Structures are given as structure tokens and as C-alpha cells.
Amino acid sequence: MIERTPILNFFTHLILFLGFLVAVGPIAIVAIAASHNIADVNKVPMSLIPGSDFWVNMKTAWTTANLGPKLLNSLIFATGVAAGKVIISAITAFSLVYFRYPGRHFIFWLIFITLMLPLEVRIVPTYAVAANVLSPYQGILDITGISWLIQKVTGIEVALNLGLLNSSIGLILPLVATATGTFLYRQFFLTIPEELTEAARMDGAGALRFFIDILLPLSRTNMAALGTIMFLWAWNQYLWPLLVTTDPAHVTAVHELKSLIPNVGGLPEWHIAMAGTLIVMLPPLAVVVLMQRWFVRGLISTEK
């Protein structure tokens, strides 16, 4: 727009620059603190000129918090959640859009309601389910009296038990269990021209063939967007991994941060803590920077 507004432009630049400082400042301070030695990091005020111990501190943080395996755990976990969401969402949306069966609207609402209540508020009973994933089915058998009947007839006590604590599956499945993404795909499938389905059917393609050969290739963009946003979301999860993984072998990188909080007494080791924080921050930040286009699109089209 051609319009001369020098004063407004000046204030725009000023405020945007302040915004820039607020956004990048904390990340920069973490990086600078990670480059100091223990005396310099505790100097008040801390010098904003980087020190020379960056790589030493990064190495110390890496080994003391054992970050290698923890980052690998996070990677497996976040990839699992992203893949799970993408696949489940696509096939559910396909079912909802391309078939007409009794109870379809009911199923639609059952899925829709899951968007309202996040994992955090049903954390205690979800934990119980993860401890024995078959407990809901045991519950149904008990309530309906089937397990009583089986015990009467055969003498076998029905006790279904399959624990998922301290396993990748136990970490991943409950986070895949909400319908984020299903509606993204649904909206997208609804925009696909009917002629395409008609042509596919005339050529004798069945439902599965149509889904794999036509629908999936068309929704590549949506997959990339949803995959990116779900990867970030899962990587940054905290409460659920904290509960499910008590075994150090399964702990995720974000969870490991807590072990880096400096102890009271003596000079606090903030330089190591900040080096560790930087390492944990960087992978999702790199995903945001590299996949910015998909990430933003994913956020805006899933509306969460």
C-alpha cells in the first residue's frame, strides 16, 4: 500500500524489534549461559558476551544427564505419536466421509467429544488403564456378568492383564487416542470432487484401492502438516511421560530436564543446566525452522 506514515513505521519497527527480543532473548540467554564457566554464570549481572566453555558444558550436560538415549526415546515417542495420528485420522475420516452406515452420526459425535477433554484432566484413571490395558474389557465382562458365568461353567477365573507402563506403546497409544486430525482429513476429503470417486468406481476400483491410490496421494500436504504439528506436540509432552516411564531407560529428553535443576548449596551449576536445556530445546526448534510452512499450516487447519 502506498502511503507515507514515517512515525507509525518507526513505532512499528520499534515494537516489532522489542517482540523480536522477547522471542529470541531467552533462547540467546540460554545459549550464552551455556558458554560460561561456573564462576561467570553466577556473576551478577551475567555477562552477555559469550564465554569459551560452550562445548565443554554441552559435553558435560550430555553425559551427566545421559541425553543420547533420552533424545532417542523422545524421537521414537514423537515419531510414533505423529505416525499413529496421521494413519488413524486418515482411515477414520475415510470411513466417515465415504461410507453410509447406521450409527455413523453417533460415531462422529463419539469422536468429536474427545477433543473437549485433554489427557491431563483424566490422568489418574488413564494411568490405571496403562497399567493394565485390558482392564476396560475385564470391566465389561465383570459388569455384564460374563466373567462370573465363565467361572461358573469352566472354573477358570477371567483375569485379563497386559501392562503398558515403561513401554513405548504405553507412552504412545493414549496420546493417539484423541481425534485431532480426524476433522482435518474430513474437511479435506469433503473438498475432493465427486467425479474422481465416480471415475474410480467406473474403472472398477474398490474402496481400499481408491483410498490408497487416489485419496492418500492427494492428501500428502495434509499429512506433512499434521505430522509436523503432532511430532512437536508429542516431543513437548511432559506429564504423561513423567507418569508412564519410571524406568530410566524409557525416560524422554524433556522429562530429563528436571534432573538438571541445580542443587541448593555451593555455586549452582547453571552453565550445565542451560547447556542441557539448549540440547533439549534444539530438536523441536529445528523442526519449526525447517518445516515452518507445514507447521503453521498444520496448526491452523487442525485448529489445535
Place this chain on the structure above:
Amino acid sequence: MEKRITFSKWSVGILFAVPQLLLIFTFFYWPAGQAVFWSLTLQQPWGGGNIWVGLDNFKSIIANADYWNSITISITFAAISTGISMVGGLILAALTDRQLRGSKIYRVVLIWPYGIAAPAAAMAFRFILAPEAGLIAVVNQWWPGIWDPGLDGNAAMACIIAAFSWKYIAYSFIFFLAAFQAIPRSLIEAAAMDGSSVLRRFWDVQFPLITPTIFFLLVINITESFQDSFGIVDIMTSGGPHNSTNLMVYKIYSDGFKGLDFSGAAAQSIILMLLIVVLTIFQFRFIEKRVHYR
């Protein structure tokens, strides 16, 4: 909107919905139902049966001053951090939407904080706002003892608000910018031709058109302030000092898993669920009426 052409074998269709249905039954509906059941019974930790107590769990929660404190501070936290995130995001998005040199760079960088995990942001701010080191420690050199989030509840609250808002300004920014960019340029140019000032154009043309986004972000920001705050509280304050940052979601966790009071935690979960549902419905009914949809 419905498809005219569908596939006739509807048994196949149901089969495609089965994985999702199994998942949400096992990890959503069953636990949600279980939470209701537990809230009405007295659960022994780690098995050992349960006793039906009706609404007793709710009564004892409501009679507990700690719980009311938790609700009050959760609402305070939600109101302040949502306000900061939304106003900050709105201003930055409105300004980057103007065509200026460098606005592309701002658009890229201002999004970054959203990619960072809330606990990692909390760790960064724990250092930046530490009373003995970091950047804010300077104020303690001027006025010894004036800043100590470890002892002063208000300071601790300020810390968790800072870490949360930092991340969610970026989130609000993304949505506001998308909303601004969706407004046809010709509309703003027409208003400019009519001689209206930049500020007038913002209030009369752009602002009414982004009200759906404001409404959406209000719901999301408040809901997230009840959930995503967990990692921040756990890393920065662990609910202290003196319960001053013991937000509802953190209290559910510490009562349930540290205090082994499953029934009390379940009852608190039910209240939090109802609160979130009521907020969502309330916002839909009362705020949506003022929203201009395109």
C-alpha cells in the same frame, strides 16, 4: 455437506472406524467413566477394593481451603497469562501484517517460542528470573531481598506467568497473523481511499473481521492454561511457596500420585473437566453472539 457418491459395502466402512473407536474407548471413554466412578467411591491405593461414598469426596474437597486456593490461583493465572498472550500476539500480528521492510523475518522468528516445550521454557526462565544468578538478580543488589520467587508467592506466580505467556504469545501470533492475512487487501485499500487513518481502519475494518479468531484463541488459551501449565509449575516452583502456585492440574497430580488419594484426585478431575466444558459452552453462547463471521 455430504458425499453423493459413496462406497456400498458399509461393513468395510465400519472396519475403517474400528481402530479409532477401540482407542478412544480404551484410553478416553473408559478412563473418563472410571474418573466419575472413583470420585463417588473411596479407593484404596494399589487395589484392595472400594467403598461407595456418594458425594462425600466432593464435600470434603469443597470444605478444603487448599482447594479453593487452587481454584482462585488457577483462574488468576488463566486470566493474566491469557491476557498477555493474546494482547501481545495481536499487536505483533497486526504490525507484521503491514508491509514493511523486514516483516518477513519477524514473521519467521516470532513463531519460534511455540516450538519449545513448556518445561524447557520454564527451565530457561527459572535461570533468567533466579534471585541469585541470571539477569534479574541485579535488582537484589539494589534492594537486597526484594525478589525471591522461592519465598514470595506473587513472585513465583509472576515466574510461571512469564514462562507460559512467552510460549503462548507465539501461538496467538500465528493465528492472528493468519486471520489478518485472510482479509482481502482491497477492503483495506478502499477504506484508505476514503481517507480513514491506519488506526480507524484497524478498528472498523480489520478488528471486526478477526473476532472469530479472538474467540477461538480465548477458548484455547484458557484451556491450555489449565493443562500446559503442568510442566512449568513442576520445573519452576513445584506448587510452592506455600501452595501459591499449586494450580488445579498440579494439585490433581500431587494429591493423586504423591498423596495416593485417588478418590480425591478423581473428584478434582471431574470438577476441572466440568469447568473446562462449562467455559467452552459459556464462551460459545455469550461471546459468539458478538462475533462477526464472514
